[in-house]
Each structure stands twice: as C-alpha cells, then as structure tokens.
Amino acid sequence: xxxxxxxxxxxxxxxxxxxxxxxxxxxxxxxxxxxxxxxxxxxxxxxxxxxxxxxxxxxxxxxxxxxxxxxxxxxxxxxxxxxxxxxxxxxxxxxxxxxxxxxxxxxxxxxxxxxxxxxxxxxxxxxxxxxxxxxxxxxxxxxxxxxxxxxxxxxxxxxxxxxxxxxxxxxxxxxxxxxxxxxxxxxxxxxxxxxxxxxxxxxxxxxxxxxxxxxxxxxxxxxxxxxxxxxxxxxxxxxxxxxxxxxxxxxxxxxxxxxxxxxxxxxxxxxxxxxxxxxxxxxxxxxxxxxxxxxxxxxxxxxxxxxxxxxxxxxxxxxxxxxxxxxxxxxxxxxxxxxxxxxxxxxxxxxxxxxxxxxxxxxxxxxxxxxxxxxxxxxxxxxxxxxxxxxxxxxxxxxxxxxxxxxxxxxxxx
Amino acid sequence: xxxxxxxxxxxxxxxxxxxxxxxxxxxxxxxxxxxxxxxxxxxxxxxxxxxxxxxxxxxxxxxxxxxxxxxxxxxxxxxxxxxxxxxxxxxxxxxxxxxxxxxxxxxxxxxxxxxxxxxxxxxxxxxxxxxxxxxxxxxxxxxxxxxxxxxxxxxxxxxxxxxxxxxxxxxxxxxxxxxxxxxxxxxxxxxxxxxxxxxxxxxxxxxxxxxxxxxxxxxxxxxxxxxxxxxxxxxxxxxxxxxxxxxxxxxxxxxxxxxxxxxxxxxxxxxxxxxxxxxxxxxxxxxxxxxxxxxxxxxxxxxxxxxxxxxxxxxxxxxxxxxxxxxxxxxxxxxxxxxxxxxxxxxxxxxxxxxxxxxxxxxxxxxxxxxxxxxxxxxxxxxxxxxxxxxxxxxxxxxxxxxxxxxxxxxxxxxxxxxxxxxxxxxxxxxxxxxxxxxxxxxxxxxxxxxxxxxxxxxxxxxx
Numbered sequence: 001x002x003x004x005x006x007x008x009x010x011x012x013x014x015x016x017x018x019x020x021x022x023x024x025x026x027x028x029x030x031x032x033x034x035x036x037x038x039x040x041x042x043x044x045x046x047x048x049x050x051x052x053x054x055x056x057x058x059x060x061x062x063x064x065x066x067x068x069x070x071x072x073x074x075x076x077x078x079x080x081x082x083x084x085x086x087x088x089x090x091x092x093x094x095x096x097x098x099x100x101x102x103x104x105x106x107x108x109x110x111x112x113x114x115x116x117x118x119x120x121x122x123x124x125x126x127x128x129x130x131x132x133x134x135x136x137x138x139x140x141x142x143x144x145x146x147x148x149x150x151x152x153x154x155x156x157x158x159x160x161x162x163x164x165x166x167x168x169x170x171x172x173x174x175x176x177x178x179x180x181x182x183x184x185x186x187x188x189x190x191x192x193x194x195x196x197x198x199x200x201x202x203x204x205x206x207x208x209x210x211x212x213x214x215x216x217x218x219x220x221x222x223x224x225x226x227x228x229x230x231x232x233x234x235x236x237x238x239x240x241x242x243x244x245x246x247x248x249x250x251x252x253x254x255x256x257x258x259x260x261x262x263x264x265x266x267x268x269x270x271x272x273x274x275x276x277x278x279x280x281x282x283x284x285x286x287x288x289x290x291x292x293x294x295x296x297x298x299x300x301x302x303x304x305x306x307x308x309x310x311x312x313x314x315x316x317x318x319x320x321x322x323x324x325x326x327x328x329x330x331x332x333x334x335x336x337x338x339x340x341x342x343x344x345x346x347x348x349x350x351x352x353x354x355x356x357x358x359x360x361x362x363x364x365x366x367x368x369x370x371x372x373x374x375x376x377x378x379x380x381x382x383x384x385x386x387x388x389x390x391x392x393x394x395x396x397x398x399x400x401x402x403x404x405x406x407x408x409x410x411x412x413x414x
Numbered sequence: 415x416x417x418x419x420x421x422x423x424x425x426x427x428x429x430x431x432x433x434x435x436x437x438x439x440x441x442x443x444x445x446x447x448x449x450x451x452x453x454x455x456x457x458x459x460x461x462x463x464x465x466x467x468x469x470x471x472x473x474x475x476x477x478x479x480x481x482x483x484x485x486x487x488x489x490x491x492x493x494x495x496x497x498x499x500x501x502x503x504x505x506x507x508x509x510x511x512x513x514x515x516x517x518x519x520x521x522x523x524x525x526x527x528x529x530x531x532x533x534x535x536x537x538x539x540x541x542x543x544x545x546x547x548x549x550x551x552x553x554x555x556x557x558x559x560x561x562x563x564x565x566x567x568x569x570x571x572x573x574x575x576x577x578x579x580x581x582x583x584x585x586x587x588x589x590x591x592x593x594x595x596x597x598x599x600x601x602x603x604x605x606x607x608x609x610x611x612x613x614x615x616x617x618x619x620x621x622x623x624x625x626x627x628x629x630x631x632x633x634x635x636x637x638x639x640x641x642x643x644x645x646x647x648x649x650x651x652x653x654x655x656x657x658x659x660x661x662x663x664x665x666x667x668x669x670x671x672x673x674x675x676x677x678x679x680x681x682x683x684x685x686x687x688x689x690x691x692x693x694x695x696x697x698x699x700x701x702x703x704x705x706x707x708x709x710x711x712x713x714x715x716x717x718x719x720x721x722x723x724x725x726x727x728x729x730x731x732x733x734x735x736x737x738x739x740x741x742x743x744x745x746x747x748x749x750x751x752x753x754x755x756x757x758x759x760x761x762x763x764x765x766x767x768x769x770x771x772x773x774x775x776x777x778x779x780x781x782x783x784x785x786x787x788x789x790x791x792x793x794x795x796x797x798x799x800x801x802x803x804x805x806x807x808x809x810x811x812x813x814x815x816x817x818x819x820x821x822x823x824x825x826x827x828x829x830x831x832x833x834x835x836x837x838x839x840x841x842x843x844x845x846x847x848x849x850x851x852x853x854x855x856x857x858x859x860x861x862x863x864x865x866x867x868x869x870x871x872x873x874x875x876x877x878x
Binding site: 022026212234314 | 586591592600601605666830849856
C-alpha cells in the first residue's frame, strides 16, 4: 500500500508564515552582504578622509608678517653686491631675531620658526633694493604658533595667536618647502624631497633589475622550458617567493648584500636589489599570463615561414604580450614603492638631511620617512606625516590608474 | 682610467664591432646574391653583427667584474710595500683603520687626515690606484680587441652566427629563471646559518617553548637561559593575525564576495570591486599610522569608558582590526573566484527546486566553494602573520601572554624589526635571535601556503 499525501495547501496560514520567514531571511542575508560591502568601503573612506583632514594642513604653513626697517637694522649688506657669501656673512639668523624682538615683542623667538631668516634672505636675493626701505616680509611661524593657528595648540600659544591675530600679521600660505626640503628636526622645516628622491632611485634600481630578469624568466618558462624537475623547482620557488613575507627579504638583504657582499648600508642600491627580488615573482607571474594569452596560431605561423624559436618569441610573442607584462610590472612597482619593512632591515631608516646624489649614497624612501615621522614626539609632525602619506597615496593611485589604463587600452581579444 | 669612461669606451667598441661586422656580412650577402646563390649566407647580417659585438663585450666585461674585486687587494699590497708603510702600527685593526683613511682621502671622500700616518700613504695610494686602474683598462681593451678580432675573422657566408647568438640568448633566459631558485636558496641559507649560530648559544627547546621574552636583559648580561622564550611572540602573532584579523576579515570578505557575485547589479559590481581592492593597495605603513594615530586611542578611550582595566594605547585589537580590514580583499577575491567556479547548473538546480537565493548560497554554493574559501583564508592568515608595519606601529613591544585584546602584545615581525634596528653586532644572541624568528616565520608561512594551494588545487579538480 502506498502512502498517499495530501497536496500542499500553499494558501494555508502555516505555509504563508513559513514563506514569509524564508523571504525575511533572504532580505536579511542580502542586507548583510550590502552592509559588509559598505562597511569595507566606509573604512577606506574613513582612512582617506582622516589622512586628508590631517594632511592637507601639512601643505600650508602659518606665516607672520614681519615689518623690517632695513636701513635701521643692524644688517651690514651692500645692496649692489649681494652674493651668497655676503649673505652668509651677514649673520641673518641673529639679525632676524633682533628685528623680530623689536616688531613682535620679547617672546618673538617663540613665535618665529628657526628658519624664518631664510625667507628674508630669499627676499633680499630676489630684490636687493629692499635693503634701502622698510619692507614687510612673511616669514614662517614656529611649530607651536602654527598648530595653535590651525586650532589645536597649547593655551600659551593660543594666547599668542590671539594677540598676533589682533595685530593682523598672521596669514596662511602654501608651504612650498614641504616639497623641496629634506628631513629635519623641526617640523616647520622638514620636507619630502630627500625621501622622494630616495624612492625614485630605489625604484630605478628595482625596475632595472626585476623587469629584464622577470621577463626573461617568464619567457623561458612559458616558451622554451621542457617539463622536468628543474622547471618544477623554478616554478615552485617563484610561487613561493611571491608569498614570502616581505620582512624575510629584508633579512636576506641584510645578511647577503650587507654582511656578505659588504655593499653600502642605507643605500638605494641595496634597497633596490632587495625590492627587485620581491618584485620579480610578481612580474614573472603576470608575464606568464600575458605570454600564455598570445594564441599559438601566431607562433605556428611564424615557425611555418622559417623563423627560429628565438625569433618567434622576440619578434612576435613578446611584442604582443608586452602590454600585459607592463601592467603587471607597474602593479609590482607600486607594491615595491609602498614597502617599508625590508628597507628598515637594511638600514634605510637613518636620518638623512641631504637628498642622495647617487644609488650608493645613504638614502631613505617615502614610506620609511612616514614611519620615522610617525615616531616623532613633536606634535607638528602629525600633519607632516599625513601630508607625506597623501603624496605617497597620490603616486600609488597614479601608478595603478596607469596600469588600469594600459590594460584597457591594449586589451586584445583573439 | 675611471670606471664610467672605460665602460663607455667598451660600449663604443661594441657598437663599432656590430656595425663593421654587419657591413662585412652585408657585403658577403650581396656578393653571394650577385652570383645567383640566394641561400649562400646562412645568417642575416644583423646576427653577424651581434656575434662580433658580444665577443667584443662579454670577455672584457667579465674581466672587469673580476678585476674590480681583485684590484683593491693588489692596491693595498702595493701600498704596504711602499717605504712609507714601514711605520704602520703592527696590529691589524689600527693598520686597517689607517689604510681606510688613506683610501678615503685618496678617493676624495674625506678632506683631511685625523691620523698623520695616513697622510703619508695618500700619495702611494693614488699612485697604486692609478697604476692598477690603467693596467685593468688596458687589459680590458686588449681583451675586447682580441675577442672582436677573433669573431670578425669568423664572419663567412657559411658561418652560423644566428645559432651562436640564439644559444647565448637561451642561456641568458635560463640563468634569469635560475635566479628564483638562487633567491630561495639564499633566503634559506642565510636564515639557517644565522639561526644555527643563535641555537649554539640558546637551546632550541628554550626558544620554542620558553615563556619569557626579554632579549634586552640578555644583552645586558643577565644570562641567556630564560630570556629568549618566544612563545609570547608566537601567541601575539596568532592572536593578532589569525584571530582578531580573521574575525574582521572572514565575515566581511565572504559577505562582500557573496553580495558582489550574487546580488549586486553589474554597475555596482564594476565600481565596488576595485574600491575594495584599493584596500589591499594602501601601503601597510599607512595602515600602521592610521591604527596608531586614530584607532588605538579611540579603542583605549572606549575601553576606559566601559571600565576595562589594563587598556593600553598600543593594543592587540587596534592592530588586529586594521589588519583585518587590509586582508578583506584577499578573502573576498579568493571567495569570489571559488564561488564563480561552482557550476551554474548547481545554482540553477537549487533555484528551480524553489530555494531562495540565500538558501542556495548557504546550502549549495558555500559548501561547494568551501575548499577554495578555506584556501583563501589560509593564504590571508599567512599574509597577516607576516605583516610587519601595522604591528610595529600599533601593537606594542611588551611580550604579554594575554587574551585581553585591549592589552599590548608583541609579534614575531615586530621583534625582528626591534632586534635589528638598534646597534648591530653579529655575534650577540640578541641580533641572531631575529634570524631564528625569521626562520620560524618563513617555515610557518611556507607551510600555510603549501597547504592552502593543495586545498585549492584539489577542489579545482573536483568539477572538471
């Protein structure tokens, strides 16, 4: 005897409730997914907005209009013979201090940045005739005043700012020296040029090493290598290197390049070599995918009219695969540009006040500079750190944008 | 002769060799064609050019590379043989210091001498440097000419220049691909070598199972016995990287992947996927700064407000949360791939049976994609425990064995940075401990990666 079952009553109350529950679960699940996406995106937005909020102030500086009566000042300069030497001998820092005391009161030393005299020197150099008259020059304010004017200073500095505002001498200007100066001890005078140049040199070394080696490896593995134990080991090593933590590459650089080969410490050369070992697997993997996507018919056609295997690859496959390889290279370079840990290991965290002149000079790079500034106690470094982060992110964004543009432009469908 | 000048000269010689050999081969070709034998010349003229140019350049370049390593020793020998060197101090260390100073003055790196002895050696140094510099340059040029001349005599119609050049190209490609093996070997060798030196001072058992980590006290001479117990570091690493970070990354990453693959409209997907991927592109130093500057103080204030004791401004939670956010794209893109790899027929079948989309996802897609998702999570864990800057900047230095997420913990990578960025003597257990930690980190991430790839691979084969 077969068990008979009544047909399901879709309209019954129990069934309707059950379906309602299932649909509610469906809606909840979908909302949870949306929530996860939005939360992740919100975190990114929060990060960027925080950095912008802190960092954009780092591109500006507070200036104090200093009225200088040059003929009456103790400045010994001949307007007709302004040379660098004469300016150096004129003892401008002391003169500036004296003039500031007269104009702003006894606490002038606390108001002006230690580098305030540089603005006066530049003004004299630009127009020596001002030595004959009274001139008002905007000079950078000290860190305490700068912070207070941007609304987060100490009570003492707040009072000074209020007084200066009353005198109407405070102004805010673009801080050009942030892009042209190097590391320093006072947050009003530091800049990123030294670290930026270090980054450029390091990237240059990385690119010069990892691109040819990476492309050659990809070509060999994809086009020529027979399947045997050697190529197996090569493949395993490459996949493994791509997943090794970056700090391990720093340990490698330290013990091989510095201790064993005794190459110069803190130099862009060693930094670039270390990062090249990290970037090479990325380029190899991207390169192999690009080469793989070139259709075999192109190789067959070239072989068919008598080209040698090397000619097939260098005349036909490589040019077709190059856009894909370049995209992978740019992504790998962007990763190398943001890398910090391995460079700490090889000593690129030194205090470097002069931009490096070559790849063997002591240098630092942007991410390491950010790390070093983040450790500074002085409050003024917070906005400088964020400003440096903005510069770094802008470069990364530009590189990734270029990679996406290249990918879209050269995307070929066979 | 200076380095750049000789390199430039060699490059010029190479160019001349290329042009003249190619011209000769062209002439041969013309002659052969004029006599009606079109296939008489085996290789194209360009290949003959390359063959001769390479013979000009490579022997000379190899010689220069060797010479650059040999010459400084020869220069020092010659300076020591100079009469002015008779008055040098006997012990090797101060002798080397004087020689180093003389070298610095001679090469213009240093303006004046601290030690009067080195001043007298500057002139012999310059003379010897010049002598060996000129000798090296002359020998290199002779080699270049000899190599070029030998190769040039071989430019004949039946000479297989292309085969030779291509053989060199192939060798170059092979050597380039061997570099990956050499790098791996270099990593393993350097880690093992320094770790062996460390383990000759500290027992591996104490290192792997000891509960107290205080390398500073060991450096100050309080004994090594119990100062290098790495368990608190391993715990800190697992606590931040494998627990807190994954609690953030797995739900967010998985749900993001599900929403973007199953629910989102193509436009939303087109915009949100790159946005989420940007999270992986932000440099870790930026995350570290953000964690230390914004998240950690906020968490400390929150903990104080709800009455949790022992809240530190450098907390495991701050580092773990931010690291979890950084890992989201890894989890979501792996989950994305493995969900997409589930055959459409399985999804359609489930929907046709009357299941809702979420039921299909939970009961069909996720179980089917599970190995891929697990593999992705393992890769993300491996990435998280190797991550350095976030924990260096936000997690603190105190080696605590605690489960309180608001307390400060330290990790393996933080300690590697700490141990290697102070004063460095490569004989102290303190410095070498960094390499032992590096070895553990390398082995653990390697194992995680191997397991993850196995899991993913095994799963991939299931539906094919």
